[in-house]
Amino acid sequence: MTTQLPVASGRRTVAELRTLLRPQRGRMAAALVLLVGGTVAGLVTPPLLGRIVDLASNGGGTGEIVLTGAGLVLGALGEAALAACGAALLAQGAESMLATLRERFVDSALRLPLEQVEKAGAGDLTSRVTNDVAAIAEAARSALPRFSRAVLTIVLTLGGMAALDWRFLIAALIAVPVQARTVRWYARRAGPLYSSQRVAVAAQQHHLLSTIEGASTIRAFRIADPHAARVGSKSQRAVDLLLAGVALQTRFYARLHVAEFAGLAAVLGTGFFLVRGDAVSIGTATAAALYFHGLFSPINVALALVDDAQVAASGLNRLVGVAELGQDSAVSPAVPGSSPASSSPSPAPAATSMPVTSPATSAEPSPSSPSAPTSQPVTSAAPSPSSPPAPTSQPVTSAALSPSSPPAPTSQPVTSAAPSPPAEPAPPPVMVSGSHAVLVRGLSFSYRSDRKVLSDIDLTVAPGERVAIVGSTGAGKTTLAKVIAGVHQPTTGTVSVPAGDVALVTQEVHVFAGPLAEDLRLARPAATDDEVRAALAAVEALAWVDQLPDGSATEVGAGGHTLTAAQAQQLAFARLVLADPPVAILDEATAEAGSAGARLLERAAAAALAGRAAVIVAHRLTQAASADRIVVLDAGRIVEVGDHRELTSRPGPYATLWEAWSDQRPDRD
């Protein structure tokens, strides 16, 4: 089930617009002055035409008529020039505001908790950056200048009518109640309709995208028909709502025409009686009728643009919704305990002395472990609520390594990760005996409330230690890796990665479009050419990279040189080398390739992991055999811990897995 990303309220959006408007104030004020000037220049036309009527009916001189005609031409030219400049300035200002909002949206979207994006589906974000931005851009470019001019024309024309004779203004205002009712009637229906249109289009795009992305799976399982039917029903819903919008607009215009008829009849009738009573000349009555007729177009434009405004406003609310959400989540890592990799939905224990004497199944480092933590006791104080926010580390390492990497956690040495509100007293310091790279305490995790996927996990990984997680399919290996990496938040318990960044490398490696070296620099933008080459050499990729048409400058990714899955995986390892995080999580990173390729990738992984703590989800048990420690998971619980020699020397779950795997292995390496 998908959960749409949030939509901001109208009030929040207006507040956001006000902030965006601040730097554009000068430009917008100049635009307003120009537009008012243009409108006033246009409003001289009806009185001048009325004057020509009077001159003609009273037998005035040709010279005077020509002079009035010249005034008409000047008025038209002035109107055109001033209005064009004003509209251009207004559009520029609006575009600049939109550009800023778009940048903030992208920035926020990249910081969103992955879980939230996954729940909302890719279509939601995509439709916000495509359809919504297009609707707002269109409104900013064309609707806003037209709307501003229309409103100015209406206001100033009504003033012009009053100047001719106040009774013309009263007659013209007869149309207003009908128009006001029409607008209210329309706005009540249009808002919800456009919102549901956007939701329907987002759902349609989401299903379309996921169907295209999963095309090979759909074909393999022969489930094309139900998928096509699902896309069809989503499309039908979007079409129905779009047609409902067209029907609504038609009824809207029909009502407006009634208002126009009533208003014009009233103005002409008033003119007739005023001329008969010698209160005004025929020319003045003509000017009043022309003024009122001149209102048709701007009133229709302004009211019709209510339509565009509704569409743009609903798009704007959706953009601001994400922009604000991203700000919230960007801020949250600074709050003690709320960073992805150091989170705790439940309050941390008051004080814990570690290492805790662990039961046989607790995955503490064994004393014989080659990289056991130092025995020097380290007191690490959990940040108190009043302490300054922990500095957030660059999100570059994790984000660049895998599309499913989480935002980087805080780099503060947080061992206790209670999300205590500021009002609560500071949690007492947690005593940690020995340093650690990853500390998992009492962790449980559920995707759905009715089923625990992980239960009572305690795991400590020492700096530089390599821990392999093994277990049968569905045991919870990937889930544990993702929780440690911060992709998922623990349901209960704590995960802390005190040393700073953690990088997740999965087998779904994304190669970003662009030169290969730039792809690697996503992990470390400041990396020199030599560092990039050294990283490639470390993972044994330099030889084939040098053979590419333009070496490391070769365009790769979508539309560029196609890389094999193994090459893409090597690039992911090279990014890991460049990012140089103290902790790396590998999830089946070498499971893709065939046997020879797998050995190459295993060497690349080993090189990339050198010197850092690693949690490796091991499907090939050779990965487990070479690890410092092996953690065996079964149905979400740790059932066995030890190194390969230890675990194969006695009967147990790992020995059984090893035996079964050794029997199947064709190469027995």
Ligand SMILES: Nc1ncnc2c1ncn2[C@@H]1O[C@H](COP(=O)(O)OP(=O)(O)OP(=O)(O)O)[C@@H](O)[C@H]1O
């Ligand atoms: N996104 C999800 N939503 C709901 N349940 C899930 C989700 N991902 C995994 N699960 C369930 O959680 C359990 C553990 O899955 P997980 O992928 O962590 O196991 P695994 O040991 O990595 O398995 P495998 O070796 O097949 O990858 C399984 O029962 C799986 O069906």
